[in-house]
Amino acid sequence: MSDAPEPRLVRATAEMVAERANVSRVAVSRAFNPGASLRADKRELILKIARELNYFPDRAARTLVSGRSHLIGVIVPDVCSYWESQEIDRLTTALQDEGFATLLFKTRTDYSMDEQLLAYMRGYNPDSVIAFVENVKPQTLTRFLDRAVPIYIDYPHPGETPLAEPGPVFDRLNILQRDGIEQAIALLQGYGVKRIAYLSGKTKSRANTARESMLCTIMAERGLEPPIRMVGDFGYEEAFQSTIDLFKVFGGAEAIFAANDVSAFGALDALRHELGLRVPEDVSVVGFDDIAQAHWKSYNLTTVKFDLEARVRALVRLILRRLNEPDAPSLEETLTTRLVVRGTVG
Incomplete structure (x- = not known):
């Protein structure tokens, strides 16, 4: 059995692919650029030969040439x-x-x-x-x-x-968050809701502070008192506990407007499973984001949507x-x- 090291494979080059495919070096480059003009059959042939030779474009070299x-x-x-x-x-x-x-x-x-x-x-x-x-x-x-x-x-x-x-x-x-928040407050007002709590996100988040500021502005414009502020961090656990505190310590609310959908899920579960309250009969809940889970039947969440x-x-x-x-x-x-x-x- 020989102990001689196996010879290293020679790295394939664009020129080797071009020679095997009988095309120009430029055509090989175009084959690896999805937006470049090249006949479909020629692109397919070049890519097939590149796979056989285990050739991949040198990104560093291309960056030096193209600047991208x-x-x-x-x-x-x-x-x-x-x-x-x-x-x-x-x-x-x-x-x-x-x-x-x-x-x-x-x-x-x-x-x-x-x-x-x-x-x-x-x-x-x-x-x-x-x-x-x-x-x-x-x-x-x-x-x-x-x-x-x-x-x-x-x-x-x-x-x-x-x-x-x-x-x-x-x-x-x-x-721009105004349209969705204003539609949410109008809907709550349509059902006679006056006492609204805001379940916040992280205090260092500009999205959260802008959301809360917009909510306060719209509620004032529509003749409502400022929202009760609930402590939150965009997470489920904090929202769950904060909802329990809201109703057991701070007198509750007719609606909770959550900074995001995950917080709304925490509020919903606390209301239903810990406090024995019905949603929406006793308390309404609005989320924010419209993540995929918001339409799940167990939550069926009304929410402000980011598309x-x-x-x-x-x-x-x-x-x-x-x-x-x-x-x-x-x-x-x-x-x-x-x-x-x-x-x-x-």
Whole structure:
């Protein structure tokens, strides 16, 4: 038995694929670019030979030539929560359909991010970075990017002008929450509800503070007293306990408006299984997000909807627009919300 090492395989090159397929080197490059013009039969032949030779394009070399890495950085506060996991899944799929790969980075629990990770991100030279958290400021993030312009998801407070901040250029997807919240309050008022509690999310979340501020503004405009504030953190357990406290210590409420659907689930289960109250006969509950689980029969939750597909399409448009107009001023897309009425208000 020989102890001689096995010879190393020679790495296949684009030229080897081109020679075997009897095509040009340019045609091989086009075959690996979904948007490039190339006859379908020729693309299929090139990809087949590439698989046989175990050839893959050298991304680093392509980046040096094109200036693009086809990588998109995504900064999130959580990867396990229901909303974030569903949005990341849809966004990753949409980006892959456009020929991008995704780099995922997670913040600390306070929504800040280790600058060493930001430096690590820069090493990948992403084409764009989507920040789902506002605590990683544009002034900080842009220091660690080269040509990429970051995209922020923002929830403007009542009366706030989008894209008003001075400083480095960044793009933004604005989510206007007024329509959906106003529809929810109008529905509750239609059923005679006056005493409303707000089950909050994390205090450091701009989405939560903007949501609560908008709710207070709309309730005041409609002649209602400010909402009772319930402690929450966007999670089920905190919402469950806070709902019990609301009714056993603080006199209860006719309706609970939750900062997200998962909190609403906690409130619903506490009302039904711990407090023995009926929903919606005794207490109405409204959620926020419209995650997939909201329509499950056990919850059948009335909720303010973010259109997930529209959000993902808007983010992809911002990326493509920026790549086509790298020197353009700040770009923005704006989406609204709407109420989805199910069985927890009535």
